[in-house]
Amino acid sequence: MVSLRCKMVVEQELRKLGLRYVNVDLGSIEILGNITDFQRDQLRKNLKACGLELLEDKRRIMVEKIKALIIEMVHYSDELPKVNYSDYINEKLGYDYTYLANTFSEVKGITIQQYIILNKIERVKQLLLYDELNLTEISYKLSYSSVSHLSNQFKNVTGFAPSYYKKRKKKRIKYLENL
Incomplete structure (x- = not known):
């Protein structure tokens, strides 16, 4: 389970970028619709600033x-x-x-x-x-x-x-x- 603080940070960043999501859980975010390259880069940058990392490699x-x-x-x-x-x-x-x-x-x-x-x-x-x-x-x-x-x-x-x-x-x- 993702810590509550981390989960709130991730959810806040998703909302800032206008991304609708279904679930934020350990190692995964279920986003509704498509995510643009710009949104992905911004999300990566914003999460990094919070000490989090966007992982896209399934392994x-x-x-x-x-x-x-x-x-x-x-x-x-x-x-x-x-x-x-x-x-x-x-x-x-x-x-x-x-x-x-x-x-x-x-x-x-x-x-x-x-x-x-x-x-x-x-x-x-x-x-x-x-x-x-x-x-x-x-x-x-x-x-x-x-x-x-x-x-x-x-x-x-x-x-x-x-x-x-x-x-x-x-x-x-x-x-x-x-x-």
Whole structure:
């Protein structure tokens, strides 16, 4: 789902250009009628000024949808889906997973699985710093098979063990607070 602020900005820009639309949603705008080259260029320019980008390449749009779904899944849901990620993504986006995976890899240069891992590790970092959950609870929350699996993956991505990362970040925060 598009954030409310972004959606309002996009809708305002469409109205300014006299474009009638049906729907503004993640990665897509359904416009009634045709859009002129001038309107397209103006829309692109106005959205860029607001920090948004007009994507017309269907492959890039698909990749943005995949990324948003993964970010929502990892960072904003209470529990990760209990089904295989490929099945989850396939079901949510309604495309064959092989097509999605190939498109994602070609556009981003990494696999969907690598992108999920990077996001899970970012989430682990957040949870470690919040200090509300221990590593076992974090491992369970993010659907790792074990604490050692989480720790190994964390070290492979960051170069640090989770406990060392947590100590290091807390020392840095404390140092910054004392400045």
